[in-house]
Amino acid sequence: xxxxRLKIDGREITAQAGQTxxxxxxxNGINIPTLCHxxxxxxxxxxxxxxxxxxxxxxxxxxxxxxxxxxxxxxTAPVKEYRRMILELLFAEGSHVCSFCVSNxxxxxxxxxxxxxxxxxxxxxxFPRNRIDATHPQFLIDRDRCVLCxxxxxxxxxxxxxxxxxxxxxxxxxRVITDLAVDWGQAESCTSCGKCxxxxxxxxxxxxxxxxxxxxxxxxxxGRLTERREHE
Amino acid sequence: xxxxxxxxxxxxxxxxxxxxxxTQGPLIQVLHQAQDVLGYLPAEVQSAVADGLxxxxxxxxxxxxxxxFFRTEPRGEHVIxxxxxxxxxxxxxxxxIDILRDVLGVGLEETTQDRRFTVQGVRCIGACGLAPxxxxxxxxxxxxxxxxxxxxLALYE
Ligand code: SF4
Ligand code: SF4
Ligand code: FES
Ligand code: FES
Numbered sequence: 282x283x284x285x286r287l288k289i290d291g292r293e294i295t296a297q298a299g300q301t302x303x304x305x306x307x308x309n310g311i312n313i314p315t316l317c318h319x320x321x322x323x324x325x326x327x328x329x330x331x332x333x334x335x336x337x338x339x340x341x342x343x344x345x346x347x348x349x350x351x352x353x354x355x356x357t358a359p360v361k362e363y364r365r366m367i368l369e370l371l372f373a374e375g376s377h378v379c380s381f382c383v384s385n386x387x388x389x390x391x392x393x394x395x396x397x398x399x400x401x402x403x404x405x406x407x408f409p410r411n412r413i414d415a416t417h418p419q420f421l422i423d424r425d426r427c428v429l430c431x432x433x434x435x436x437x438x439x440x441x442x443x444x445x446x447x448x449x450x451x452x453x454x455x456r457v458i459t460d461l462a463v464d465w466g467q468a469e470s471c472t473s474c475g476k477c478x479x480x481x482x483x484x485x486x487x488x489x490x491x492x493x494x495x496x497x498x499x500x501x502x503x504g505r506l507t508e509r510r511e512h513e
Numbered sequence: 514x515x516x517x518x519x520x521x522x523x524x525x526x527x528x529x530x531x532x533x534x535x536t537q538g539p540l541i542q543v544l545h546q547a548q549d550v551l552g553y554l555p556a557e558v559q560s561a562v563a564d565g566l567x568x569x570x571x572x573x574x575x576x577x578x579x580x581x582f583f584r585t586e587p588r589g590e591h592v593i594x595x596x597x598x599x600x601x602x603x604x605x606x607x608x609x610i611d612i613l614r615d616v617l618g619v620g621l622e623e624t625t626q627d628r629r630f631t632v633q634g635v636r637c638i639g640a641c642g643l644a645p646x647x648x649x650x651x652x653x654x655x656x657x658x659x660x661x662x663x664x665x666l667a668l669y670e
Pocket of ligand 4: 596597598599600601602636637638639640641642644646
């Protein structure tokens with residue numbers, strides 16, 4: 282395999298051709314924030330939180346492959362400011378009142394807000410009022426807490442093979458749906474495997490009846506599953 | 514399939530599906546033709562398309578709801594497009610919508626029970642001098658008020 286030399290935050294690093302910037306950074310202990318990335322499924326570059334500066338251009342590190350002599354900056358002031366703004370927009374778009382959420386303390390969105398030092402939200406909240414769908418016998422979805430990362434969509438299609446989740450509409454009315462936008466409990470393709478629950482980074486998809494302490498997700502579950510499949 | 518579409522329509526749909534089976538990325542074309550024939554794409558049609566092309570239901574639904582062109586509700590025989598552009602807004606587009614609701618019993622993006630009319634809002638249609646304006650199918654009607662709306666609708670009874 283072809284070896285590539287590049288710089289990340291000034292450090293000289295060797296990588297394999299075909300690896301993403303995010304993978305290489307991770308291997309070298311350099312932390313880049315992510316939200317839509319999930320080990321075990323394809324990257325789509327949906328959330329834009331993993332942006333980095335490559336020769337003055339902003340690119341999503343989860344979908345950009347390393348190149349020879351790349352000079353990658355992961356922590357410049359503008360990059361950090363953009364990430365914070367993206368995060369604020371996500372908070373303003375949904376309804377994220379952590380103190381009322383079953384995922385409080387176990388939420389990737391909340392963790393990002395802490396890590397990126399989001400002190401306040403500078404845009405007006407949109408206060409969505411989606412109906413909670415609790416028709417599935419074991420799980421429920423509160424779309425007001427959905428950040429449209431598409432992790433549920435990808436894990437259900439690419440790992441479980443059920444294709445239950447999909448995106449409907451676009452723009453401000455875009456949302457995740459099950460089958461023909463029916464209630465989840467009516468979605469005939471769902472095998473109730475629970476992978477979407479473990480993969481959802483927020484309190485949008487959760488197990489019914491779980492207490493806050495019980496609702497800790499195994500976001501690494503899917504990565505471990507797929508790794509074992511490959512080595513079978 | 515049961516309910517919303519007739520046996521004959523269902524046969525036509527089957528013919529469309531057979532025609533496209535095995536071709537590359539046929540979904541949009543199939544939906545397009547199905548809507549041409551059936552007028553709209555209710556859940557049972559979407560589900561038949563998914564079965565026929567062996568695609569996930571969520572994929573079909575995603576495409577249908579992404580494009581404005583596809584409709585999941587039936588349309589009336591005539592489409593009333595009431596202009597909500599700036600000039601018409603100033604000249605009382607909201608009142609015209611109220612009048613239509615009075616007369617027809619339906620609001621924006623709705624269809625009358627007898628399926629005669631569908632009412633929809635559109636942005637400026639370039640006849641601002643005649644505001645407030647509406648179109649019925651391809652015909653433009655301007656300088657609307659209650660009396661005129663009633664007279665115009667009578668032409669379509
Ligand atoms: S429980 Fe499994 S099959 Fe059902 S929607 Fe979630 S990932 Fe898909
Ligand atoms: S429900 Fe959860 S996993 Fe699915 S798109 Fe929304 S936030 Fe992401
Ligand atoms: S993690 Fe890269 S765009 Fe979301
Ligand atoms: S605003 Fe109605 S026609 Fe121009």
